Amino acid sequence: MQSFLRFTKLPRKKLYYALAAAAILFCVGGTIIWKGHNQSQPVTQDIPLVRTAVIGTANTPQGYTYSGEVRGRYESQLAFQVTGKIVKRNVNLGSTVSAGDVLMQIDPRDLQQTVNSTSAQVYSAESQLRLAESNLHRYQQLYAQNAISRAQLDQYENAYEVAQAAVRQASAQYAKGSNQLDYSLLYADKSGVISSISAEAGQVVSAGQTVLTIVQDGEREIEISVPENRIEELRKAAKLTVSFWALPNINTEGGVREIAPMADPTTRTYKVRISLLNPPPEIKLGMTAAVNVVSAGDQTSRFPTIPLSAVYQTNDTPNVWIVTDQTVRLRPIQIGSFGNAGVQILSGLNPDDTIVTAGVHKLREGQKVRIADGDRQ
Missing domain, CATH: 2.40.50.100 (RNA polymerase II/Efflux pump adaptor protein, barrel-sandwich hybrid domain)
Incomplete structure (x- = not known):
């Protein structure tokens, strides 16, 4: 308490200097302590897990696979x-x-009433016909006795013919009504x-x-939908192989039986019917089928095929990540034709190269990676 009293008795100017020095010391000390607590800790490198594939040998079969459904031909x-x-x-x-x-x-109630009505019309017409026939016979006798003129006889002959026509008309209407009742x-x-x-x-x-x-009982076939740019290739196909999702151990050959002349207005694809050359008895209507089409003249290709997910695009250059000693390197490639299995690589890859097939956009040059179980380098 006495120290505080002596401190307050200092001159005003010295008092200000002392307070300022204490504030500076407090700020400097706080800054040092804050930096010590917030000093960044060393970051451990995260080695990503990737899926890989090994480039195989060339001369692999090329073609397209279309999904379809088992249908009846008729x-x-x-x-x-x-x-x-x-x-x-x-x-x-x-x-x-x-x-x-x-x-x-x-x-059938309304149709039955129609039949009843036309049946009554037939009876009426037949009655009129019998009357006309009796009158005709009577006036023929009178004409033979020269009791009436030829004009009067012609009238009764005409009335008889009209009655005959009325009977035929009523009978036709009755037959039509009977058919509709059967329908x-x-x-x-x-x-x-x-x-x-x-x-x-x-x-x-x-x-x-x-x-x-x-x-109808009889032949079974596969219906598939084909885009317009594959129609000619399908016409010239060297081989069609049909497999079934529910029957994995059964494969059979097929042939193109019919190609729709116009595209579907919704899907813009053409309906194609594939006949089965030796259909297995196990197939059922509505089963899911896959039709593999091998093009004629180029049943195999000397270029490898990789999944589309393995291609990494930089500007206008396609690349792939090559894995060597658990490290990835970017390598440019030349792309060929596209297919169901992926894309053909015309140049840039060698047999036994290991490429990354998934997660290519998260990698960087020279980065260490871990290969997923089941893959090999």
């Missing part, structure tokens, strides 16, 4: 020939049917399998509206 889209309300559906999706089976039925039942015209159902009981359908699709 597919019928069935529809009613008359308008009406569906009252019964006798089949389900995938049902096996025989020719002549009733698949669907529409309400209320939708029959299977061929034996096969129901592949799609587009109408249900209670729905009102118009004449010609597709309600069922039936795949």
Whole structure:
């Protein structure tokens, strides 16, 4: 306390100097302490894990693979020939049917009334015909006795012919009504399998509206979609090999049977049907298939193919990362044609080169890397 009193009794000027010196010492000390706490610690280098591939030998088969679906060669889209309300559906999706089976039925009440009406018209016309025939016979006798003129006889002959025509007309209308009543039942015209159902009981359908699709028994084929720039190559294909996703151990050869003359308006691709030369009995409708197309005249290529993910673009130059002794180096390459498996490399790679196939945009020249398990350098 006495020290503080003596400190306050110093002259004002000396007091200011003492406070200023203390403040400077405080700031300098705080700065030193702050720098000591915030001094950057040494950063450990993060060695990235990469996927790699080894460039194999040349002369590997080249081609394109198209995904497709197993379809029947003959597919019928069935529809009613008359308008009406569906009252019964006798089949389900995938049902096996025989020719002549009733698949669907529409309400026949209005059609039955039409048949009843035309049947009554037939009876009326036949009655008029019998009357005309009786009158004709009577007036023929009177004409033979010279009791009437020829003009009167002609009138009754004409009336008889009109009655005959009326009977034929009424009979035709009755036959038409009977046919329409029979059209209320939708029959299977061929034996096969129901592949799609587009109408249900209670729905009102118009004449010609597709309600069922039936795949006829017989040949099976593959439907694929091909872009327009591959159509000619497909026409000249040396070999088509078909594999099935659900049947991995089965492969069969195929041939182009049909190419659609116009592109699909939505996908802008052409529908192509591939017939199976020796179809295995295990294939089912709707199975997923893959059609591998090998081009004619160039069934193999002397250039290696790498995944697109391995290409690293710098400006206008394509490159790949080469792994040597766990270190990556950038090497320029020349790109050829593109395919399903990747891209052809015309120059810049040698057999047994190890390249990075994933994560190429996160690497830098001379960086150390770790190779993922299962890959080899």
